[in-house]
Amino acid sequence: MSEVCGSSNRIAGSSFSIYPMSDRFVEIIKSSLNEVETSKVWMKTDDVTTTVRGRMIHVFDVTKAIFLQAAKTGEHVVFQATYSIGCPGDSAGDVYMAEDNLAQNVSTSGLIDQEVAAKFSLYPMGGGNYMDVIYSQIEDMKKRGVEVGEAHYSTRLDGDGNRVFNGLEQVFQQTDEQGSSHTVMTVTISANSPSKKGGK
Structure with missing residues (x-):
């Protein structure tokens, strides 16, 4: 089975699932999806995940925005995602690469004050001098008020949800720009968890 790359192999994508730990989970998920502007991305939701494709920004x-809208309900919400950029990949998002770089949800999601805990792992494939980039971006996250710690098979981040997401985007973008032909990042983010930090 051959893989097909579209007209631009710099299409970014994310396949994610969101899990509200609440008997209102259907309402929370649907309202979060409805409250977010998605006209600049290709998006499809099925019974397992939602996939978003287009420009990285x-x-x-x-x-x-979808995660923060769900988290602002005060319910314990977990977000799991795989971000990817580069070939191989499908071409379904090509048409959205013509969009500009003005993010549509910053004015609303930027107002949501939400502490989160996150773990991420980054997998640059196909070359690139990426380790120094990762370390420098992690140091930058610390300067922006994100607490960075070690975790098994991942890096842990604690802090404001907007700052954590912005840091993840920066490390992903910088790794891509340093020459990784295909970059994958896995992310788990939790908000409003009743359990103690770090677990047992």
Whole structure:
């Protein structure tokens, strides 16, 4: 089975699931999706995940906004996502690459004050001098008030949800720009968890 790249192999994408730990989970998920502007991305939701494709800035803008809209309900919400950029990949998002770089949800999601805990792992494939980039971006996150810690198989981030998402976007973007032909990042973010930080 051959993989097909579209007219631009710099289409970014995210496949994510959001889990509200509430008996109102259907309402929370649907309202979060409805409250976010998604006209600049290709998006499809099925019974397992939602997939978003287009320019990197809009992929992160939409996924961040959906999570923060769900988290602002005060319910314990978990967000799991895989971000990807580069070939191989499908061409379904090509048409959205003509969009501008003005993020549509910043004015609303930027007002949501939400503490989160996150873990992420980054997988640059196909070359690139990426380790120094990752370390420098992590140091930059610390300067912006995000607490960075070690975790098994990942890096832990604690802090304001907007700052954490912005840091994730920066490390993903910088890794891509340093020459990784295909970059994958896995992310788990939790808000309003009743459990103690770090677990047992």
